[in-house]
Amino acid sequence: MARIKKKAAVICCCALLAASLLLGAALATALYFLLLRPxxxxxxxxxxxxxxxxxxxxxxxxxxxxxxxxxxxxxxxxxxxxxxxxxxxxxxxxxxxxxxxxxxxxxxxxxxxxxxxxxxxxxxxxxxxxxxxxxxxxxxxxxxxxxxxxxxxxxxxxxxxxxxxxxxxxxxxxxxxxxxxxxxxxxxxx
CATH class of the missing domain: 2.60.40.10 (Immunoglobulins)
Known part of the structure; x- marks a missing residue:
């Protein structure tokens, strides 16, 4: 049971990390096209x-x-x-x-x-x-x-x-x- 909770926590943590990386990439792309692109x-x-x-x-x-x-x-x-x-x-x-x-x-x-x-x-x-x-x-x-x-x-x-x-x-x-x-x-x- 503890092993399943630990595995679920790791999956949840990886999913949050992947989502935050995607959000960061989207934000960086938007920043480039709106502000930084000469x-x-x-x-x-x-x-x-x-x-x-x-x-x-x-x-x-x-x-x-x-x-x-x-x-x-x-x-x-x-x-x-x-x-x-x-x-x-x-x-x-x-x-x-x-x-x-x-x-x-x-x-x-x-x-x-x-x-x-x-x-x-x-x-x-x-x-x-x-x-x-x-x-x-x-x-x-x-x-x-x-x-x-x-x-x-x-x-x-x-x-x-x-x-x-x-x-x-x-x-x-x-x-x-x-x-x-x-x-x-x-x-x-x-």
């Missing part, structure tokens, strides 16, 4: 700032710079560390400018605007075979791409890496000293 950042190109300091047709002169500001929102409970922010500008497919902003960190559940100003290499633009045609049309088309790459890690166990890019089509109207832009943002989780 989420990829949300990236939006918020502003394209163009500055046309000088422009003349004869002799050809162009002094132009632009900046693409990218807003990065980190929804994770872990900080998002990113490398240098690179902005490259092209005119009709030819590279005419590049700049980089230093690496940084976006705290958990916060937003930061990053970007870099690029001074356009006027000589490359003016020497392009498309320059005079575009000047006659009154519009100079540029492409600006800003890339941000980084990762978020919670407890050094759960990691997510993301590469974000904001691509902006910028049209400069030099005679009116105005510009227009259209931007798209993409995030690739790796």
């Amino acid at each position: 989420h990829p950042p949300r990236v939006v190109a918020t502003a394209v700032d163009t500055q046309l300091a000088a422009f003349t047709v004869l002799p050809p002169a162009l002094n132009f710079s632009l900046a693409v500001d990218v807003t990065v929102h980190n929804p994770s409970h872990a900080p998002f560390r990113y490398g240098e922010v690179v902005t490259a500008v092209t005119y009709r497919g030819a590279a005419v400018g590049r700049s980089a902003a230093p690496a940084g960190k976006i705290p958990a559940r916060s937003t930061r605007t990053v970007g870099a100003r690029v001074r356009v290499d006027a000589a490359r633009v003016i020497l392009s075979r498309h320059y005079m045609v575009d000047i006659v049309a009154g519009a100079l088309p540029f492409e600006a791409k800003t890339a941000v790459a980084g990762k978020a890690a919670a407890l050094r166990l759960f990691r997510v890496s993301a590469d974000a890019e904001a691509s902006c089509s910028v049209i400069l109207y030099p005679f009116r000293r105005e510009s227009s832009s259209h931007c798209t943002s993409t995030v690739r989780v790796t």
